[in-house]
Amino acid sequence: MRLRYRCPGCRTTSNLHDPGCDFEGVDRVDVERAYTDLLAALSVRPFEDEAGLREAVPGRWSGLHAAVLSRLRADQRVVRENGELRLLEPEAFKERVARPTFEPLQTIYEKGSVPGAHDHSVFALLAFYEMVGLSWEEAHENTVEWLRSSGTWDRGGFEESTPAELVDTKRHVYEEGYGWKQAATEAKAVIDRRL
Numbered sequence: 001m002r003l004r005y006r007c008p009g010c011r012t013t014s015n016l017h018d019p020g021c022d023f024e025g026v027d028r029v030d031v032e033r034a035y036t037d038l039l040a041a042l043s044v045r046p047f048e049d050e051a052g053l054r055e056a057v058p059g060r061w062s063g064l065h066a067a068v069l070s071r072l073r074a075d076q077r078v079v080r081e082n083g084e085l086r087l088l089e090p091e092a093f094k095e096r097v098a099r100p101t102f103e104p105l106q107t108i109y110e111k112g113s114v115p116g117a118h119d120h121s122v123f124a125l126l127a128f129y130e131m132v133g134l135s136w137e138e139a140h141e142n143t144v145e146w147l148r149s150s151g152t153w154d155r156g157g158f159e160e161s162t163p164a165e166l167v168d169t170k171r172h173v174y175e176e177g178y179g180w181k182q183a184a185t186e187a188k189a190v191i192d193r194r195l
């Protein structure tokens with residue numbers, strides 16, 4: 001998979017940062033170097049703690065390294081497993097992020113959506129998959145699979161004739177890179193009332 005080097009603060013991949021982002025004005029080259037330093041070290045071996053990782057990066061550990069590490073951990077590219085910080089292989093990463101295990105996405109993912117929450121649920125999942133760096137094809141596939149396996153599609157309430165067709169109509173959500181939290185919170189509230 002392509003690994004896009006996102007701003008560690010606001011996640012943008014361009015020079016247009018969110019208002020108030022701490023990394024506005026930071027040179028992209030420096031951001032990319034911090035990513036490559038960390039990914040190079042972590043691709044060789046896992047580390048017991050951050051101190052070990054700090055020593056393994058070339059040159060001085062900077063605030064940018066710390067911010068990029070936080071970003072990688074928040075995005076679950078780097079996880080703590082068996083007491084070690086490790087870089088997830090692309091396949092393991094994709095599998096892990098396909099099934100969100102934190103709220104409010106977990107409720108949507110596990111219980112499925114209900115009529116009245118469908119728009120927000122599909123929006124939230126696609127926006128989440130985009131945020132963690134899955135391609136459109138991967139995000140599409142996961143969402144179609146979820147519509148089927150969660151029982152959401154069988155509950156009805158869709159104008160489209162297939163799950164794939166429904167997800168196709170939401171491509172703008174993926175392309176605009178909207179946040180998922182608001183939509184997920186609203187969808188979960190409806191799901192919790194009905195299921």
Ligand SMILES: [Zn+2]
Pocket residue numbers: 007008009010011012017018021022023024
């Ligand atoms: Zn930013």
